[in-house]
Amino acid sequence: MFGIFDKGQKIKGTVVLMPKNVLDFNAITSIGKGGVIDTATGILGQGVSLVGGVIDTATSFLGRNISMQLISATQTDGSGNGKVGKEVYLEKHLPTLPTLGARQDAFSIFFEWDASFGIPGAFYIKNFMTDEFFLVSVKLEDIPNHGTIEFVCNSWVYNFRSYKKNRIFFVNDTYLPSATPAPLLKYRKEELEVLRGDGTGKRKDFDRIYDYDVYNDLGNPDGGDPRPILGGSSIYPYPRRVRTGRERTRTDPNSEKPGEVYVPRDENFGHLKSSDFLTYGIKSLSHDVIPLFKSAIFQLRVTSSEFESFEDVRSLYEGGIKLPTDILSQISPLPALKEIFRTDGENVLQFPPPHVAKVSKSGWMTDEEFAREVIAGVNPNVIRRLQEFPPKSTLDPTLYGDQTSTITKEQLEINMGGVTVEEALSTQRLFILDYQDAFIPYLTRINSLPTAKAYATRTILFLKDDGTLKPLAIELSKPHPDGDNLGPESIVVLPATEGVDSTIWLLAKAHVIVNDSGYHQLVSHWLNTHAVMEPFAIATNRHLSVLHPIYKLLYPHYRDTININGLARQSLINADGIIEKSFLPGKYSIEMSSSVYKNWVFTDQALPADLVKRYLL
Incomplete structure (x- = not known):
């Protein structure tokens, strides 16, 4: 009796999506090559009307263009897997809801339901159109004995033939693997297998595969401009990046040809302002x-x-x-x-002028501003409290000779107001900004470039009674002309305010800033902020289901990381890219960051561990 009444019952759903956007980032990369025009033409060619300069996107989604099937989280199909419902299609276009963002459209859909189906926990979706669309969310209403179910999707859906398995989305709940409803376990496992891929083939635009690879696409060996492969060796260790699978170069079969990079589709910049x-x-x-x-x-x-x-x-x-x-x-x-x-x-x-220049055009030249920027400038991540004097090096002396600092106590004490070096060490008042070990191994090669000549620098600073820092000495070092293994040639420059010495002191500070800004961009910023995060983003998507609570916790922190890194490999850190053209190490820039990465330790990166390591806490 009850079955007769249940048979015709339907669940109403609201589907929110965005059509392929002519302002999508992937279209604008071909500006000047017909990219925007071609994209618009492609949309218009599919029967979408253009009225008053505005694309009528709703028209293209009416009809049997998008289908969905609910998957039960409580009832199985007899094989232990969640029961799959009947395929239904999007229906009428709903009036724009006030909560929807720009270019978002809402559509209604109705699913057949009876008590034997249970509670939906996932759904399949198929796109029968040529163009992809961005699925924002799905909301199911008035589910008997349950109420409303939300699906937060935020994913691009391509034509169904692009996928080996149907696109699936899970309910916006969190479950550890052991607590996942049994009917959903198979679907959870299959989705992770799709995201991992099989490690073969060239990735397509519509792929969602998260796989690992080394940095083997920065150089152009066939064009006579190679770069070492970073990652996969003790010589050039490096974090992993997303595998692209492009063709290899003729000159070096281990290197990929430069060109467009792949990132999993949902990592691409989407609908932009x-x-x-x-x-x-x-x-x-x-x-x-x-x-x-x-x-x-x-x-x-x-x-x-x-x-x-x-x-x-x-x-x-x-x-x-x-x-x-x-x-x-x-x-x-x-x-x-x-x-x-x-x-x-x-x-x-x-x-816009820097604030210090607004106050005084020459304010940046003072020792006070120089010392302030050591901890308040772009790179406060290197300064550490001095533990021993003279400062020593961690470089291999058989390769680089004795790199112990040549700064003397007498040179420092000139400007310490009667405090001795021993007293300053014991009262934690001496600090050092040390770029000796980072730059010395590369200086011979850097200084052979036509674009740069530089020193490696060590700067000793003194903590004054008023809580500010004061530079005491700068050591400028360069490799011995007869070989790096003979140790550096070093000079020590002391503060001066008059005559030639003041100009030399200003130039010494400039060399420190060049070291500091280059290290900031290559190591503190690119390596420690961007590159080291990518393998974590890859691993999270390969091993944690969207249902996993840790996935939902981590996902916002990875936003745009993979895409930005991919763009960086194309135009920033690649051979003859912006970084190589703009910073001191030139063509050795990213290789130099690999050298620093040898000493990278995950647990040292966060506070307070970083401060403890630098003796600042």
Whole structure:
């Protein structure tokens, strides 16, 4: 009797999705190559109407274009697996809900249900359209004896033929593996197998596979510009990155050809705000824009593309760079970019002045500001309290000779106000900013480049009674001309305020800043912030189901990491990329970060362990 009444019962669902967006980041990387136009044309070619310049996205989803099947979390199919319901299709387009974001559309769907099905815990979804769409969420209402069920999806869904197994989404609940409803165990396991892949083949745009690989795609061996493979060896250890599976180079079968990088589809930047679109669009053109700027600056300066005075630097903050209109026309591929690049060439690159320069144009030159920036500047992660004097090195003396500091107690005590080195050590008042071991192994090669000449630096600082730091001495070291194994050639520079000595002291501080900024970008920032996080993101997606509570805890912390790292391999850390062009180590930049990674220890990274390791706590 009750079965007769239950037979026709339906569960109402609301499906929220976004269509493929013409402002999607993957489309704007082909600006100037028909990327945006081609994408729009592709959508229009599928019967989507364009009214008043706005794409009517709802039209393309009406009809039998998207199907779904519920999977029970409480009832099995006889084999112990959750029962799969009947396939149903999206129905009418709902009025835009006030809680929906831009370009999100809501659709209704109705599932047949009876008491023998139980409570839904997952669903299959199929996309029968050519274009992918972004599935935001699904909400099931008025489930008998249960109420409402939410599915938070946030995933791209491609045509069903793109997948070997149906796309599945799980309820927005958390379960440890041991506590997962038994009917869902098979589906949980299969989804993780899909995400792991089999480690073979070239990855496609629609793939969702998280697999490991070494950094073997930074160089261009076939173009005569190789780089060492980072990772997989004790010589060049490195964190893993997402495997792409591209073709190997002819010259080096262990290296991948440079080109477009793969990242799992849901890691790609999605629907962007207009301002984000402009920003990332410019970044995607960096390989064209930077040479054009160099050309423009060279034209404006006539003889040199480098800064020749402090006034040249200040002009970036006070007047910007005024580019000729012919240069502007080349770096403005879309009219929308006029928001950033003014067509009249006025103040194209005018930067906001640093606060210290607002107070005093020469304030950055003082010892007080130099010492302040050691802990309040871009890289406060290296300074440590001095434990012994003179400072020693951890470099192998058979390879690099005796790297013990040549700074003397007498040199330091000149500016310590009557305090001895021994007293300062015992009262925890001496600190060191030490880049000797990081730079010395690479200085011979760095200084052979036509673009740079540098020292490795050690800076000793004294904690004054007022709680501020004071630089006492800077040691500048370079390898012995007859061989690195003979030890460094070092000079010690002391603070000075007048004459030639003051200029030498200023130059010594400049060498410290060059070491500091390069180390910050290559190690503190790129290596310790970006690169080391990627294998954790990969592992989490390979081994923790979306149902796992730890997955939900970690996922927000990985946002955009894999995608940003992939973009970095294309234009930032690659051979002749922005990093190599902009920072001291040049072509040895990322190799140098590999050398530092040899001493990387996971448990040392967080506070308070990091402070304890540097004797700051």
